[in-house]
Amino acid sequence: MPSTRRSRSRPDGRRPRDLRPVVITPGYLRHAEGSALIEIGLTRVLCAASIEESVPPFLRGKGRGWVTAEYGMLPRSTHTRSDRESVRGKIGGRTHEIQRLIGRSLRAVTNLDALGERSILIDCDVIEADGGTRTAAITGAYVALALALAKLEADGVLTGRVLTDSVAAVSVGVCGGRLCLDLAYAEDSTAEVDMNVVMTGRGRFVEVQGTAEGKPFTTAQLASMTALAAEGIARLGGFQRDAIARATAGAGGMKATPARLRRRT
Numbered sequence: 001m002p003s004t005r006r007s008r009s010r011p012d013g014r015r016p017r018d019l020r021p022v023v024i025t026p027g028y029l030r031h032a033e034g035s036a037l038i039e040i041g042l043t044r045v046l047c048a049a050s051i052e053e054s055v056p057p058f059l060r061g062k063g064r065g066w067v068t069a070e071y072g073m074l075p076r077s078t079h080t081r082s083d084r085e086s087v088r089g090k091i092g093g094r095t096h097e098i099q100r101l102i103g104r105s106l107r108a109v110t111n112l113d114a115l116g117e118r119s120i121l122i123d124c125d126v127i128e129a130d131g132g133t134r135t136a137a138i139t140g141a142y143v144a145l146a147l148a149l150a151k152l153e154a155d156g157v158l159t160g161r162v163l164t165d166s167v168a169a170v171s172v173g174v175c176g177g178r179l180c181l182d183l184a185y186a187e188d189s190t191a192e193v194d195m196n197v198v199m200t201g202r203g204r205f206v207e208v209q210g211t212a213e214g215k216p217f218t219t220a221q222l223a224s225m226t227a228l229a230a231e232g233i234a235r236l237g238g239f240q241r242d243a244i245a246r247a248t249a250g251a252g253g254m255k256a257t258p259a260r261l262r263r264r265t
Helices: 093-107 133-154 219-247
Strands: 022-026 034-040 043-052 066-073 119-128 167-175 178-181 193-200 205-212 259-261
Touching: 022 133, 022 219, 034 133, 043 133, 066 093, 066 133, 093 119, 093 133, 093 167, 093 205, 119 133, 133 167, 133 193, 133 219, 167 219, 178 219, 193 219, 205 219
Parallel strands: 066 119
Antiparallel strands: 022 034, 022 259, 034 043, 043 119, 167 178, 167 193, 193 205
8 A cells, every 4th residue: 555654755845745835815806705816836726706696596485595616727727728618619528527516515515594595606717727726726715605705794694604614625646656645737647546535624525536547546545545635635724714814804804815835744
């Protein structure tokens, strides 16, 4: 079974259990009810939450709210330019999958009854991609959602707590026979096993997406990977809490103050 105890460094100099440097800047957009720019290594995703006083047709008259997400990558977020999906006239399967994953992750920690008949739409736009865009989007989207709900609470619109927990996500995998946390693209593209894990702040799983690109992995390896992912998600939760606290400090004012992680040892 791969071990994280070896001292050999990874392509970017990290040890196996290290996250990439993390920066969360809350309140990044002036007009959005909630927003956050999340940077994990060279991956950067801008997340914005918009409040709408309506719900999808299947929820009308039921007194419940809705939280959903849209995801996209800017044309030059990767090494070569890709066409905007709006120009192609069709949203790709990968985009659909990630949008649904982000929405499911946020709804897992949202009391939709307490939200009332209103929707919160989260836009996640990848500015630069270097692996882990979907996990970064989920982690940043939670901050944007929390800030939008804080605004509704400050305005006296909500009477009960809507968020039941926090949620964050991280990748983990087997690279060169080693178990590694938070894969950058150089690792993700060649990993023997690649897994994305979404968990709540209380340590419950929302989703586990794991694929063996070569040799199938064992039950013991699966347990080791999810345990390592849980460690990383716990750390990310701390940066989420710090970002939200900074943004909501004072008399309801939003501050674009980054929460940073430079190196985890």
